[in-house]
Amino acid sequence: MESAGYRRSAGTSRGEARRQELLEAVVEDLAANGLVDFSLRRAARAAGATHKVLLYHFAGVDDLLVQAVDRLRERRIDTSLAVAGSGTLASRVAALWPVLTDPRFGHRVLEQSTGLAMYDPTRYAKFGREATDRYLPALLSLCPPDWAAERRAEVAEMVLATLRGLLLDRVTGGDEEGIAAGLRALLRALEREEQSG
Template sequence: MTAKERLLGGAIDYIATNGAADLSLRQVAKAIGTSHRMLIYHFASKEGLLIEVVRAVEERQRMLFAELNADESTDVGEMARRFWQRLSAAENWPYVRLLFEIYGRALQGDQRSRPLLDGLVESWLPPLTEWGIQRGLPPEKARAYARLGVAVPRGLLLDLMATGDKAAVDEAMDLFITSYETLLS
């Protein structure tokens, strides 16, 4: 593991727990046992660090998806439900809040946060498109379904963060997953 990877790992947990709004690089550095100069060296700025944190969390989610997808004996609905359970688990809520915090900054025009938007949806489309095609979606529609497969869980995660109503959000997600099962049967 490189120095940058170690720093990023510590920063992910610290920032997810403490948020990013009033965060300084000095605070992060002190909490993870380094200097703010090292963070600047590796990430260029606070916003650079935040973008790397969100991208790393997103990559973890894609790796989880790939891990669950590797078990070919699992049917579509079961795999999607397992993914949603892990994604929406309470221990992930700090990371979800952080994603939406930085997402909001970028959407409000914060030029330093704007690079976060690059690939935030696009990075999910190839694996989800391929997943859909492998399970019988028409290839000409698979990319649109993949985009829906990104948007619905993100929207429900936002709902969960706003309302805390896990049962209602889980029910909505189950309805969405059931629609996929129906489509593929």
């Protein structure tokens, strides 16, 4: 994969502002339309620019895609933490679900990017474990602070794996009733974990 970061526009506030504007337009397109048929040409149309303008500001289509998916992921994490509030671990995780499935946060794109990481881990490693590493601190912050670090890490990994599985099932045409049942089972497991002290 090409090195992350923009190229010739670096170093000026005007160039950075334009880069952010272009990136935001691409993020909105991805959130609405997903990754299927994503290309530099499609990104340029969404941004109201030419592909040459995008290549002036980004190191290539992979760089643009990675940065756009990162932006969607950060929005999702920030909003999830904002709605999680306080309460039990189970109630806080339950509060995340509507955000995780909200189209405004590119739910399909983020799950589709996991597929890219499986399909081509060399090119899209950032969508694999690196994405996991971005979610784990948020999930760790939801765990009771008096838990041992190892316990918090284990529970956060379980929550992440379960939510990711439910989200992937949802995107691939899963049974909504089954997904809801899986979420309820996760929440019950979290309640038991918290009650166990």
